[in-house]
Amino acid sequence: MTTLRYSLGDTGPAVNELRSKFAQLGLLRANDGVEFSDAPFDAPLDRAVRQFQLERGVTADGVVGPLTYRLLEEARWRLGDRLLSYSGSNPLVGDDVMALQRRLAELGFDVGRIDGVFGPVAENALREFQRNVGLPPDGTCGPATFKALARLAPIVTGGRPHWLREGEALRRLGPRLSGKVVVVDPGHGGSDRGATGHGLEEATVAADLAARIEGRLAATGVHAFLTRGRATPDELDEASRARFANDAGANLVISVHVDATRGTQASGVATYYYGIDRHGAFSAVGEQFAGLIQREIVARTDLRDCHTHPKTWDLLRYTRMPAVRVELGYLSNPHDAARLADPAFRDVVAEAIVVAVQRVFLSKDDDATTGALLLRDLA
Ligand SMILES: [Zn+2]
Structure with a gap:
């Protein structure tokens, strides 16, 4: 199977098609050479791709691969272009779904996370909305529902109610770790060595x-599950890992990665949670959890602090619970690599992450200073 992949310098019909897609999105203008149909993948197109990737919350590398293609496909849908309803395991995804979720959330309905994926929570919210405005509650967003949605003025702004609900739902579970479900996802695997x-x-x-x-985690009474073992033969894509966590009914997900670059300079630890600024859609608990992991690791190690950032990578987006991806140092950097090779360092990091898990479930009053909680206090 050949993977679609286009970047600076490539030529051919697929590049022409990309150029017209980015022009339709308004990211390429006439003076960027849109009219030259046989031009190669040039600097203006590269800029457009990177801007698009940045706006969509994925890695802005200028490479149009499967993920960027998928996001381009999502970007072309406007609310009202097609009927929207819940279709089970293969849900509708797109900017129109995101717009519907935002609209329902503004009107005070619980749509869950605003992620552009039409799931069961969105369907419930839609039925509820239809009942409220006197339409048949069929859970399908068609012309009459579009009209009703457009008519009403927002009563709340952005995703705020969901942020509050997400935090409350987690805190309602109580501070004890025992009985919580946490999925730990080691990145890559199989023939993909990362x-x-x-x-x-x-x-x-x-x-x-x-x-x-x-x-x-298991020692503290948490039900901890790994998405893959040390010797899993096949590669798992991020959506399958997210499905695993959803099926496990996880309260939290931690995805573990390490990074590398071509040079040796880059170093440090960064954490990522579901979010995209442009749409005002993000996971508030995810952000909090990412911040906690980041702080605990930085407080206990000498890794450089590369901070927490919102992203829409599939694992973060398709999980229904707060999920965090840790990029723990750079294998290309001699200092970071030496740390990562050391089992004692790996233990310190594991402890930091478990403490961060504990902190998510604690209310502010019960919490101690960063770096002060020890694993033995948690069990
Ligand atoms: Zn990785």
Whole structure:
């Protein structure tokens, strides 16, 4: 199977098609050479791709691969273009679904996370809305529902009610770790080894770190599940990992990665949660959880603080619970690689992450200073 993949310098009909797609989205203008149908993938198109990726919350690398193609497909839908309803395991995804979710949320309905995916929560909210305005509650957004949606003025702004609900739902579970469900996802695996450097492979490092986290979580009474074992033969895509977490009924998800770049300069730890500024849609608990993991790791190690950031990568987007991806250091950097090779360092990181898990469930009053909580206090 050949994977679609286009970037600067490529030519051919697919590049022409990309050019017209980006022009339709308003990211390429006439003076960017849109009219030259046989032009190669040039600098203006590269800029347009990167801007689009940035706006959509994915890695802005200028490469149009499967994920960027999918996002381009989503971007062309406007609310009212097609009927929207819940279709089970293969849900409708697109900007029109995102617009519907935002609209319902503004009107005070519980749509769950605003993620552009038409799931069962969105369907319930839609039925509720239809009942409220005297339409048949069929859960299908058609012409009459579009009209009713457009007529009403918003009563709340943005995703605020959902942010509050998400936090409340988690805190209602209580502070004890015992009985909580946490999915730990080691990145890559199978034939996909991820980043490499200084004799280390990301897939192996991530699997070892995940096992250490899982062991510590289990010791506190958490039901901890790994998305893959050390020797899982097949590659798992991010959507399958998200499905695993949804099916497990996880309260939280932690995805473990390490990074690498071509040079040796880049270093440090960063954490990511579901979010996209442009749409005002994000996971508030995800952001909080990412911040906690980031702080605990930075407080306990000498890794550089590369902060927390919103992203829409599939694992973060398709999980129905707060999910965080950790990028723990760079295998291409001698300092980070030396740390990552050290089992004692991996233990410290695993402990930091378990403490962060504990903190998510604590109310502000019960919480201690960063770096002060120890694993043995949690069990
Ligand atoms: Zn990775």
